[in-house]
Amino acid sequence: MYRYDEFDQRAVDERVAQFAGQVARRLSGELTEDAFKPLRLMNGLYLQLHAYMLRVAIPYGTLSSRQLHKLAHIARRFDKGYGHFTTRQNLQYNWPKLAEVPEILRALAAVEMHAIQTSGNCIRNVTSDQFAGAAADEVEDPRIWSEIIRQWSTFHPEFSFLPRKFKIAVTAAPKDRAAIKVHDIGIVIRKGAAGVNVFDVWVGGGQGRTPIIGQLIGEGIAAEDLLAYLEATMRVYNQHGRRDNIYKARIKILVHQIGATEMRRQVEAEFAEVKAKGAVVVPPDEIARIAAYFRPPAFETLFDADLSAARRDAGFAAWHDINVARHKVPGYAIVTVSLKPIGGIPGDASADQMDLVAELARAYSFDEIRVSHEQNLVLAHVRQRDLPELWRRLEAAGLGSANHGLISDIIACPGLDYCDLANARSISIAQAISQRFAALERQRAIGELKIKISGCINACGHHHVGHIGILGVDKKGVEFYQITLGGSGDETTSIGEILGPAFGEADVPDAIEALVDAYFALRQDGERFLDTYRRVGIQPFREKLYASH
Amino acid sequence: MLQVLTANRLLDGAAVYLAPNGAWVETLEGARVFDSKADAEAALQVGVEAERRLVIVHAYLFDVVQAGDQVKPVKQREVIRAAGPTVRRDLGKQAAA
Numbered sequence: 001m002y003r004y005d006e007f008d009q010r011a012v013d014e015r016v017a018q019f020a021g022q023v024a025r026r027l028s029g030e031l032t033e034d035a036f037k038p039l040r041l042m043n044g045l046y047l048q049l050h051a052y053m054l055r056v057a058i059p060y061g062t063l064s065s066r067q068l069h070k071l072a073h074i075a076r077r078f079d080k081g082y083g084h085f086t087t088r089q090n091l092q093y094n095w096p097k098l099a100e101v102p103e104i105l106r107a108l109a110a111v112e113m114h115a116i117q118t119s120g121n122c123i124r125n126v127t128s129d130q131f132a133g134a135a136a137d138e139v140e141d142p143r144i145w146s147e148i149i150r151q152w153s154t155f156h157p158e159f160s161f162l163p164r165k166f167k168i169a170v171t172a173a174p175k176d177r178a179a180i181k182v183h184d185i186g187i188v189i190r191k192g193a194a195g196v197n198v199f200d201v202w203v204g205g206g207q208g209r210t211p212i213i214g215q216l217i218g219e220g221i222a223a224e225d226l227l228a229y230l231e232a233t234m235r236v237y238n239q240h241g242r243r244d245n246i247y248k249a250r251i252k253i254l255v256h257q258i259g260a261t262e263m264r265r266q267v268e269a270e271f272a273e274v275k276a277k278g279a280v281v282v283p284p285d286e287i288a289r290i291a292a293y294f295r296p297p298a299f300e301t302l303f304d305a306d307l308s309a310a311r312r313d314a315g316f317a318a319w320h321d322i323n324v325a326r327h328k329v330p331g332y333a334i335v336t337v338s339l340k341p342i343g344g345i346p347g348d349a350s351a352d353q354m355d356l357v358a359e360l361a362r363a364y365s366f367d368e369i370r371v372s373h374e375q376n377l378v379l380a381h382v383r384q385r386d387l388p389e390l391w392r393r394l395e396a397a398g399l400g401s402a403n404h405g406l407i408s409d410i411i412a413c414p415g416l417d418y419c420d421l422a423n424a425r426s427i428s429i430a431q432a433i434s435q436r437f438a439a440l441e442r443q444r445a446i447g448e449l450k451i452k453i454s455g456c457i458n459a460c461g462h463h464h465v466g467h468i469g470i471l472g473v474d475k476k477g478v479e480f481y482q483i484t485l486g487g488s489g490d491e492t493t494s495i496g497e498i499l500g501p502a503f504g505e506a507d508v509p510d511a512i513e514a515l516v517d518a519y520f521a522l523r524q525d526g527e528r529f530l531d532t533y534r535r536v537g538i539q540p541f542r543e544k545l546y547a548s549h
Numbered sequence: 550m551l552q553v554l555t556a557n558r559l560l561d562g563a564a565v566y567l568a569p570n571g572a573w574v575e576t577l578e579g580a581r582v583f584d585s586k587a588d589a590e591a592a593l594q595v596g597v598e599a600e601r602r603l604v605i606v607h608a609y610l611f612d613v614v615q616a617g618d619q620v621k622p623v624k625q626r627e628v629i630r631a632a633g634p635t636v637r638r639d640l641g642k643q644a645a646a
Contacts, residue, residue: 027559033606047606049630050641051562080640095640097561345636416626417634424625427636477624 001062001368002147002293004112011155012109015116019043020102027099042122043105044115048420051095055118056108060128060146060170061089061371065358068369070111072354078104083354085339085347087411087462088167089127089371090118094418116154121162123153123234127169129177130372133294134380136328139191141294142172145199145226148282148290149187152227159234163241164249166234167206172197179373179489181205181214182465184251185233192220199226203233203263204255207459211495212252215260217267223287225271228279232270236263297366297381302331305384316391318440319402324387333384335365337377337394338401338409342438343431346412347375356397364390373462374411374450376404406443407451407516408434411462415455415472416479422455424472424479429453429508436509437516446516449529452487465489467530468515469496470508481508485515485541486533497538500546511545518544551613552589553580553620555630556596556605564630564642565605567592573605575642577631582613582620 004012019039026036040046044055056071063071071091075083078100079093086092096104108114117124126146133141149168153159159166169180172189180186182205192198199221205214221229237251240258255263311317325334337357340346349357357377361369364386370378382390394400403409410433413419415426430453437443452466463469469484481503484496503511516529518541523532533541554567565573566580574580583589589610596608612623622628633641 027603029601029603033600047557047562049626050564050633095561099560416629417636422626425629425635427634431636474624474626479625 001064002059002143002290008151009109009112012112012114012116015043015114016102016105016109019105023098023102038120041119042116043101044118045096045098045101046119046420048094048418049416050418052098052101053418054093054096054101054104054115055086056091056093056113056115057118057125058089058091058113058371059150060126060132060143061130061373062132062143063369063371064111065362065367065369067111067113068354068358068361070107070113072351072358074104074107075351075354082348082350084345084414085349085371085375085377087373087375087413087460088118088125089130089373090125091371092414094414119165120160121164121166122160123156123162123166123168126150126153127167127178127183127373129171129173130370130376130378131177131325131334131380132172132370133296134327134329134332134334135173135175135177136326137175138171138173138328139189139197140172141291142170142178142189144287144291144294145187145189145223146170147293148227148287149230152230152280159238162234162238163243164246164251166237166251168230174491176489176491176493177372179462179465179493181493182207182211182462182489183214185230186214187226196222198222199229201229201233203267204252204260205493206250206252207462207464208250209247209457210250210253210256211459211464212256213493213495214252215255215263217255217260217264224281225275225279227282228274229267229271231280232267232274235270235274236266240266296329297368299329299332299381300383302329302383302385304330305387307384307387310388313388315395315400315402316388318444319391319395319400320387322402322406322444323404327381329381331384333382333387335379335382335387335390336372336404337379337399338403339376339399340403340409340434341398341401342408343435344398345427346410346430349377353397353399356393357399360390360393374409376409402440403443405448405450407437407446407449407512408443409450410434411450411452411466413454413461415453415461419455421458422472423457423474424455424481425505426453426455426461426470426472429470429472429481429505432509433512436513446519447528449516450488451512462489463487464495465493466496467533468512473502475502479505481505483508483511483515483545485538486530488530499538499542514545515541551615551620552583552586552610553577553613553622554583554589554592554596554608554610555580555627556599556608559603559606567595567608571595573599577613577620577622580620582615583610
């Protein structure tokens, strides 16, 4: 994985020193809260319901064991012994003290991490496919260009005060595991006509108050042109994006208002000008230098392992079936470590669990961990013969849940339990649903079903692209939940449709149960929940749901 | 409508409440309850002053109701701020209760 060079390290160290000075000036009264707030936000520090919250960037969701151990240490030393992995592949600490934040940032910098650009109207943490470098279907490791974009966008002076925040996701596989079409810019790396990899640039996707699917604006962009094309896109947005209305300030609104054709025309015109004036071109040596950090690890030459003996243990067999994916190298496997135990808090991991996963990564997965936008961890390069022992150790630590992609593998934002913006709780709803569907046999009978829950319209819980989406709303101080159906964040991205009137908190599990019952009654052989929905539409589900309430 | 003045403590962000003696306390039970709009809005100035003295940030009023000898927030948001995360009863002020 990528390692800082002297420039990276110096930039981060200087930023820590700068922010330490700003915190000191705040605590001495030299800075007012109004003056301090934009500075703390630029360093990932929010003020939430109970305490400050520090959001730590995990570029494209990749961590080393050393880094994860450090995150565990920070959780113990400065927080309350846990952290929350988010849909941006970041980690949030919920209880840091203001005076200690500089020390936390110094600890992060010591392992080449930071909290820069995890907030504010700038280009945020670049996200990517959690199976990068291991997926059998990818054309290259998408983290190489994710890292180049990270470097290009970090402290970019032109893009530090955009009309609104800006999120970029990159994938290099036809199976979209990074939800690229609901990002401000989503990049798909694919084989071009000449057999050389090229870049499709999807622009103007997003969730929040106005969910919109991105449009294909740049098609087959050459690698040497990518940064210039991104720069051109950002310039069009920076110039025409609305700064007068926060609700209309994202690039998706601009693309929606002027249309994809006009957006493409403007980007192409800007692109031509950028190139004529001398575009940023990454030298081939630099691309090669960065690519070297993502070279495949030293895989052994192996045959696929015979795990039939281990599979006599039903627990292992289920986990093997559900949480283990095919690796591009024979004899290896990709393991999703579920952070969704039944009744647990989606995305939360204790310091002890973080330490354990870091140790397991060191022992079994070339020292590397991934964070998925679905709030799980991934060990991307595990020898198949090590899977039984790995599972036993995960299981003993409460990390062996076999539920990846099933109904209890729920995305949930922190919601009203922590978040200052939330209107309703998310986590408690996720817990109630996962407890309702705790029986693994039933979960497996249901098959793939992605439930995503947000505690407010900002949609951090990705409810718009949930097969079943749940949005918490406040009705005169009481929490209600609006249900959508048919959303998807994969290569067939769709935005969910609202079913009808919202439900009270206690009624949500019954409502989900009614929808599952409807699915069972409607589905044809081999259909997933989403397939059935797409075949029959919303009405049969609506009738079943509201007939039962 | 009864109201209470709340804020976040500067040092750690904890939810605090203005008490009858002018101190900022951690528990809603110790908060001063304003029964007149004029008094409540005048108290906002106390918040401004406390912010200037680096005690708190972001002072605001919220609605409460009297339930027996207890004061209860009208909105769930303030119930949770006063207690802690409902999904982690071991954390927040509820942990010490």
